[in-house]
Amino acid sequence: TVAAADAERSSTDELAAAAGAAHLGALTRKSSAEERLRAAIRSESGARERLSAAVNASGRLFALEEELERTQRARDDVAATLSVRDGELAEGEAAFRLADQARRDAEDERRLQREDSAARRAEHETLQRALAGHEEELERLRRARREVRAMIDEASARAHVLESQIERLDTEETPLAGEHADLEARRSTLAAGISDARVREQGLHARLDVLHARREELAESPAASFAKRRGNRPIGILADLVRCPAHLTAALRGALGPFADAVVYTNGSQAIADAQADGAHGVLLAIADEAPSPEPPTGGRSPGSRLLDALSPDPRVADLVASLLHETYLVRTLAEAAGLRGAHSSAQFVTPEGAVAGRAFVRAPAGPDRRLDDLARESGALEREVAATSRLIREAKHDLAEVEHRAEAARAALEETDRQITAAAEELARRRGEVASATREDQLLAEREEAARALAAALRASLSSAPGQPAEPSPLPAVAEPPVHLRVEVESLRREHARLAAGAERAARDIARLGEEDPILLREAVRVAEAERGEAEEVLHAAEAGLGGAAAEAATTTAAARAAQVRHAELHRAWREAALEVDGLREAHEDVDRARSDLERRIADAERVLIDAHGADPAEEVAALGTQDTVRELRQQADVVQRRLGLLGKVNLLATGELGSLQERHDFLVREMEDVKAARRDLLEVIREVDRRMAELFVTAFDDVDREFRALFALLFPGGEGRLELTDPSDPLGSGIEVEARPGRKRVKRLSLLSGGERSLAALAFLFAIFKARPSPFYLMDEVEAALDDVNLHRFLDVVREFTAASQILIVTHQKRTMEMADVLYGVSMGRDGASRVIAQRLVEVAAVASR
Structure with missing residues (x-):
């Protein structure tokens, strides 16, 4: 059986494991015996080598003693000769050092003389090169000044031409601007008329829709x-x-x-x-x-x-x-x-x-x-009115297209003129900048020319006062010869003395080592090593015998265990096959049970349907089936009935309730839609009212600012004229603002053609016009007058002085004249600790102190 096979396999596995452990122990003992034998053989070999060396060394001892005596005598002779040659070498080295020092002193003197001569020649040549360079620089500066003057003349002439061109283009632009403004006004009028006609047309269409709906x-x-x-x-x-x-x-x-x-x-x-x-x-x-x-x-x-x-x-x-x-x-x-x-x-x-x-x-x-x-007569009248309105819109669109075309042409001409004026103004500014830059460059070149002329005169004076060439140096003494042969001989004697001393020391060490070896003790050590080797061989033979027995027993138990494993595997395979067959039978039995349960459930469902839905007796219905009512025929009939039911769709038993709720929802949404439409109409009316009010406020504010700007511009630019215009007067809220500024004695009106100071002053005029149109109790300005000259600064301060009567003004400035008209000065400084300090001073108090 499987249990007996399992017990047999466990027993054989235990025997095989015990035999394997015994075999492993025998292998370990054999390895230890082999290692002991190898150690004994090495010890015996070492003892025999030392004994052989001691026997051979007894003859070398006498030879080493004779060699040591000869080496010591030779060393003493070399030491005596070395002492004599050292004295001779010291005297020769002293004489060589004296002669060599005298030679170096003479060479130093000649080198100093040559360096002084070379320095004088280099200084003379440097002065000559510097003089030539300054003369070349003078000539280059003269050519550069001539070129700069020519460029100044050319740029000035071109600037005059550009000024004339700008005046001519500005004269041509004035009628174009007037024509463009007229066309824009007419375009706005036509657009407003078209918009009104479209509104009227939409109202007529709405009335027609109402009439048609009424007729229907x-x-x-x-x-x-x-x-x-x-x-x-x-x-x-x-x-x-x-x-x-x-x-x-x-x-x-x-x-x-x-x-x-x-x-x-x-x-x-x-x-x-x-x-x-x-x-x-x-x-x-x-x-x-x-x-x-x-x-x-x-x-x-x-x-x-x-x-x-x-x-x-x-x-x-x-x-x-x-x-x-x-x-x-x-x-x-x-x-x-x-x-x-x-x-x-x-x-x-x-x-x-x-x-x-x-x-x-x-x-x-x-x-x-x-x-x-x-209704038909009223519809006909409205349709005729719609046709007339449509015809009016088409004609107005045609006129508007023509006016827009002409306005576009006028605008293109204006833009082209503006482009030419801008290009000419930019070139004029560039030319003026070139003239100013060239003038500054000419001044710098003149200063550099004067400096170069002065340096050339100084160099000529230095060349005339330079000293002559120095005298030839004295001859050098002969080169001293070092005592080379004495150095070589002394060095050879030193090396021979060191070699002999090393040989004597080595011979003494060999004699001492040979005297330490005892042949009797070495023979005893050999005998002990031989006895230990014999014991190790006996232990090895015993371990090999035990290993053979353990290997035989391990092989026997391993074969028995393998046979038990084979029998155990065959029994297990047979058991698994029987278990699979049992599982198959169990699954087949479960399938039959499930099929029977399913049939019983379906029969019970069919009987319940016959009783509950049709009120029929299942036994009678089954008895009433004929021979033609086969299972296939009944299944086909059931499929046909099922498809027909599917075509009918699902019956919604809650449709009545859903209809009522949906109708209520529909009515609610209709009411909400009407409320939203009413709210939208109200909001649109509010938006139109807000836009109208904003347009009125903006137009009023714009007129006030324009009036103040005209007055302030005339004050800041005596004889000049400035005004503000809307780019689209028909739409004030969406329109842009154009600033026209024409200073006195100038015909230009665009800000881009004004100088930097004029643009700053025009911007200040616009800013102060806003301040006067809508006053404020406090104003803050940050270096707004930095680009103004003295005349314009005076006018600016006059305007500021007018504002101080009703408002408080704080100005950040670096202009002294602005500070003089202030009531209080605040200064901000930084100390050594990096912290800022504010200093305040009332000028009224300063004036009072000065008067006292």
């Missing part, structure tokens, strides 16, 4: 409106479902009477349901299926042609029309009808105009609806 409302009867709201439930209007000749249309509607506008239904349930709906008040609902069959005409002569014979009703309402018109006859006049009515009391007669005469009644023909005629 009058033309459509209540019955037609009701039928349209009910969708596809009714068939239609009865008169519309009958075809007849055109000349009998009035006769048909008169004969049908109130049924002419009746809404026809196919069955009575729908008609009764819709009669209770909203909007059904006063509407006649006819039921086609419930119309009585017409009675056959009675015997006797017919009073005339029947109206029914001339009609072609829709098949769905044929019976209804026949029941209503089966005894209706056509006559030419009511007089003819009156003659026939007495003989045929059950018949009714109708004329082509729609007059009807019957038993106990006469109905006059329906006349035309005068309200529709009035």
Whole structure:
């Protein structure tokens, strides 16, 4: 069995593990014995080598002692010779140093003489080169000044030409600007007229839409409106479902009477349901299926042609029309009808105009609806007025296009003139800058020329006062020869003495080492090493024998364990196959159980449906099935029924409630929409009122600022003229502002053509005009007068002095004259600690102290 195989495998695995452990222990013991044997062999070999060396060294000891004695004697002889040669070398070195010092002193003196001579020559040559360079610089500066003067003359001439060109272009621009302003005014007028005409046209179209809606409302009867709201439930209007000749249309509607506008239904349930709906008040609902069959005409002569014979009703309402018109006859006049009515009391007669005469009644023909005629006449008048307004708009658009084209041409001409004036002004400014720069450059060149002339004169004076060439230096003494042969001999003796001393020391060390070795002790050490090697070999043989036994036992237990593993694997494979077969049988049994449960559930559901939904007995229904009612046939029938149910769609049982809630939501949204529209109209009216008020305030403020600007400009520019203009007077809130400034004795009006000071003064005039038009109790200005000259600064201070009467002014300035007119001065300084300090001083107090 599997359990026995598991027990057998566990037992064999334990035996194999024990045998493996024993085999591993035997291998470890063998390794230790081999290591001990190798150590014993190395110890024995070392002892034998030392013994052999000691036996051989006994003969070398006497030779080393003789060699040591010879080396010591040679060392003493070399030391004596070295002492004598050292004295001779010291005397030769002293004589060489004295001679060499004398030679170096003579060379230093000659070098100083050559350096002094070279310095004088270099100074002379430097002065000559500097003089030549300054003369070249003088010539270059003279050429540069001539070129600068020529450039100044050329730039000045070009500046005069540009000034004349600017004057000419400004003269040409004035009529163009006037023409452009006139065209812009006409364009604004035409645009305003077109806008008004469009507003009037939109109002006329709105009135037309209202009239058309009213006509449609009058033309459509209540019955037609009701039928349209009910969708596809009714068939239609009865008169519309009958075809007849055109000349009998009035006769048909008169004969049908109130049924002419009746809404026809196919069955009575729908008609009764819709009669209770909203909007059904006063509407006649006819039921086609419930119309009585017409009675056959009675015997006797017919009073005339029947109206029914001339009609072609829709098949769905044929019976209804026949029941209503089966005894209706056509006559030419009511007089003819009156003659026939007495003989045929059950018949009714109708004329082509729609007059009807019957038993106990006469109905006059329906006349035309005068309200529709009035609406038609009013619509025609409005359409003619719309056409006239459209024609007026087209003509105004044509005139506007022509005016815009001319204005565009004038604007292009103005822009071209402005471009030429701007280009000429920029070139003029550039030329003036070139003249100023060239003038400054000419001054700098003149200063540099004068400085170069003075330096050249100083260099000539230095060259004339320079000393002559020095005398030739004295000859040098002979070069001293060093005692080289003594140096070489002394160095050789020193090296020989050192070599002999080292040899004597080495021989003494060898003699001492050889005397330390004892042959008797070395032989004892060899004997001990041999005994230790023998013991190690015996231990190794015992370990090898134990290793063989352990290996054999391990192989036996390993084979038994492998056989047990094979048997265990076969048993497990058989067990797994049996388990898989059992699982398959269990799954098949579970599938059968699930299928049986599903069939039982479906049978129970079908029985419940038969009992609850159809009230039938399941046993009887099953017994009633025939041989042709197979499962396939029944499944096909069920599929067909299922598809039909799908086509019908889901039944919404809450539709009535949802309709009511949606209707309430619709009514709420309609009311909200009306509120939003009303709020939008109110907001648009508020916006128009705000825009109108803002435009009025802006125009008032603009006029005030323009008036003050004209006065201040005339004050700051005596003889000049300045004004403000709107670029689009028809739209003040969206318009830009143009500043025209013409200083005295100038014809230019654009700020870009003014100088920097003039532009600053014009900007100050505009700023002060705003201040005077809308005063403030406090003003702050930061170096606004920095670009003004003395004359314009005086005018600026006069204007500021006027403002000080009603306002407080704080000015940041570096101008002394501005400070002189102030009441209080504030100075800001920084100390050594980096902190700012403010110093204040009232000039009234200073004046009082000065007067005292």
